[in-house]
Amino acid sequence: MNTYRATYLIGVCLLLIGMFTSCKHDEHEYHSITDKIKAESENYKGTTLSSEAHIGDLKTIEITEGDETFFIPERESHIKSFKCTECHTKPVSEMSSDDFKKAHWNIKLDHANSKTMNCVTCHNGNDMDHLKSLTGEQIRFNKSHQMCAQCHSRQFEDWKGGAHGKRIAGWAPPRVSNTCVNCHDPHAPHFESRWPARYNPIKEKQRE
Amino acid sequence: MVTIILGMSSNKKWFSLNLNSKKAESEDTCGCGKTSGGCGSHKPAIGEEAKKDGFDQVFDVKMDRRTAFKQLTASLAIGAGAISTSCSVISGDETKEKAQIDWEEQFKGNYKLMTNEEKNGTVERLVRSYQLRTGKTISMSSKNAEKDVLFGYAFNISKCQGYMDCVSACVEENNQDRNSQMEYIRIHEMKDGKGFNFNEADDNYYHEVPAEGHFYMGTQCFHCDNPPCIEVCPVQATWREDDGLVVVDYDWCVGCRYCMAACPYDGRRFNWSKPEVPEEEVNKNQHYLGNRLRKNGVVEKCTFCVQRSRAGKNPACVEACPTGARIFGNLLDPDSTIRWVLENKKVFRLKEDLGTEPKFWYFMD
Numbered sequence: 118m119n120t121y122r123a124t125y126l127i128g129v130c131l132l133l134i135g136m137f138t139s140c141k142h143d144e145h146e147y148h149s150i151t152d153k154i155k156a157e158s159e160n161y162k163g164t165t166l167s168s169e170a171h172i173g174d175l176k177t178i179e180i181t182e183g184d185e186t187f188f189i190p191e192r193e194s195h196i197k198s199f200k201c202t203e204c205h206t207k208p209v210s211e212m213s214s215d216d217f218k219k220a221h222w223n224i225k226l227d228h229a230n231s232k233t234m235n236c237v238t239c240h241n242g243n244d245m246d247h248l249k250s251l252t253g254e255q256i257r258f259n260k261s262h263q264m265c266a267q268c269h270s271r272q273f274e275d276w277k278g279g280a281h282g283k284r285i286a287g288w289a290p291p292r293v294s295n296t297c298v299n300c301h302d303p304h305a306p307h308f309e310s311r312w313p314a315r316y317n318p319i320k321e322k323q324r325e
Numbered sequence: 326m327v328t329i330i331l332g333m334s335s336n337k338k339w340f341s342l343n344l345n346s347k348k349a350e351s352e353d354t355c356g357c358g359k360t361s362g363g364c365g366s367h368k369p370a371i372g373e374e375a376k377k378d379g380f381d382q383v384f385d386v387k388m389d390r391r392t393a394f395k396q397l398t399a400s401l402a403i404g405a406g407a408i409s410t411s412c413s414v415i416s417g418d419e420t421k422e423k424a425q426i427d428w429e430e431q432f433k434g435n436y437k438l439m440t441n442e443e444k445n446g447t448v449e450r451l452v453r454s455y456q457l458r459t460g461k462t463i464s465m466s467s468k469n470a471e472k473d474v475l476f477g478y479a480f481n482i483s484k485c486q487g488y489m490d491c492v493s494a495c496v497e498e499n500n501q502d503r504n505s506q507m508e509y510i511r512i513h514e515m516k517d518g519k520g521f522n523f524n525e526a527d528d529n530y531y532h533e534v535p536a537e538g539h540f541y542m543g544t545q546c547f548h549c550d551n552p553p554c555i556e557v558c559p560v561q562a563t564w565r566e567d568d569g570l571v572v573v574d575y576d577w578c579v580g581c582r583y584c585m586a587a588c589p590y591d592g593r594r595f596n597w598s599k600p601e602v603p604e605e606e607v608n609k610n611q612h613y614l615g616n617r618l619r620k621n622g623v624v625e626k627c628t629f630c631v632q633r634s635r636a637g638k639n640p641a642c643v644e645a646c647p648t649g650a651r652i653f654g655n656l657l658d659p660d661s662t663i664r665w666v667l668e669n670k671k672v673f674r675l676k677e678d679l680g681t682e683p684k685f686w687y688f689m690d
Contacts, residue, residue: 150682154475154477154656154664157475157657158656158658158659161657163473163658164471164472164473164474164655164658165471166471166474166635168637168638170637171637171638272690275670278662278665278666279652279663279665279666280479280652280665280688280690281481281690283646283647283648284639284643284653284662286638287639288634288643288663289637290658290660290661295649300647300648300649308486308647308648310486310534311488311534313512313530313534314488314489314490314492314493315492315493316531317506318506320508
């Protein structure tokens with residue numbers, strides 16, 4: 118009987134020891150990196166690092182979309198012939214005659230098809246200095262992402278969160294992200310195919 | 326096995342020769358062994374085995390006889406060089422200074438164990454040594470990991486077009502050997518519908534991209550949170566820093582390449598020859614653990630551009646990518662973009678079942 122009891126006791130002891138040592142009890146030990154990130158970021162109060170210095174001369178504007186507030190490059194000063202009304206003194210219909218200088222011959226619309234999009238889907242012939250939403254509301258060129266978001270809502274969600282669109286300056290706050298038109302030409306938004314930046318003939322040789 | 330044990334010591338982790346120091350005057354013997362004449366009156370600190378230093382770290386380890394002899398010969402060669410130049414009346418101050426630097430560098434400790442002062446010291450010596458050799462000034466940092474920072478990376482497979490701008494930027498930023506065309510990043514061109522089949526993928530394509538019916542996926546060091554590479558290093562020349570970067574002390578690496586065998590992701594590269602970078606292409610903004618110039622026979626790898634990331638900047642690959650497929654940031658910051666990706670996109674990592682916990686996630690639009 119005594120040996121049974123002793124074995125039983127030892128068994129229970131071992132079980133208890135096992136329970137207390139096998140699982141994490143050291144607070145720096147986590148089952149996975151996800152647990153660790155969750156636990157260690159609970160009391161996150163920010164770092165001393167900042168992207169401010171890396172923004173340089175870039176002019177930015179602060180935008181708030183949904184829950185996200187961040188910076189995007191300022192646009193209007195980068196449009197070569199802004200303000201548009203410097204040339205567009207009259208409504209487009211009156212300016213399309215042969216009496217006026219031809220302009221914008223380099224722009225060929227390659228964005229969706231002609232049933233969906235033409236110039237006036239985004240531009241307003243009566244208010245050339247601003248864009249126009251589908252419902253006719255005014256959108257500033259600086260906030261052209263609101264224009265794109267009307268159709269590309271999925272990309273817009275990703276962009277707000279940071280999964281779409283290139284982050285510039287640095288990883289540290291404040292966040293500066295490229296806006297749609299910094300990467301996509303609004304008149305032809307796809308990326309062109311091209312040759313890779315480099316080729317490594319030595320790698321090829323080493324593997325032979 | 327031969328164990329060489331030299332004396333224990335307390336403050337510094339290496340000996341100072343003080344070859345040019347005017348302060349260290351003494352009437353004792355000179356470093357060259359003579360008791361009088363010829364070699365001036367400064368006393369080298371060699372022989373002060375009572376101090377704890379790099380000697381202990383270099384020699385107070387179990388090593389086989391061949392390694393021991395090798396270490397001794399190398400050290401003696403440098404020592405003899407240092408002493409002969411210090412005693413020589415014809416060699417200039419610069420040569421002496423160089424010898425002094427070589428001596429201190431030979432016997433410095435493992436970077437991981439250094440105090441901040443010692444880190445500054447070695448960085449200063451390396452900068453001065455580069456200046457003496459090339460006449461050019463570089464800046465080198467020994468900035469430690471920032472508190473409350475854990476670096477993480479996300480890669481958007483749907484966005485990558487295979488342009489390889491990241492690879493070029495990485496090579497230029499990190500002073501990788503131009504002769505062997507070393508590259509940390511590999512971009513794998515994979516056939517649609519075949520999954521992540523690395524055996525059939527091509528990571529050295531040269532045709533117009535993106536190629537029809539293919540997608541692109543980049544690999545590099547994933548800075549695992551549980552890195553198998555650091556476990557196998559026999560000299561602890563590679564370790565995980567507090568901000569999650571897995572780094573290499575190029576001066577401590579013995580070139581055994583165990584870490585390369587242990588890495589399941591092909592993340593490490595070896596210098597089979599002396600790495601060469603044309604002087605005008607050398608990136609002079611350097612970090613001790615990052616892009617400083619390497620030597621023959623050491624392992625190196627992606628450090629998430631430690632010289633940039635610890636300054637708040639994005640790594641060079643992130644900055645170079647024209648598609649925004651690369652996302653980098655602080656995993657501990659709940660408002661960071663990397664956290665948004667991890668929480669809102671369907672992410673996965675390579676060989677997750679190994680338990681290496683890479684801090685490099687892939688996702689799709």
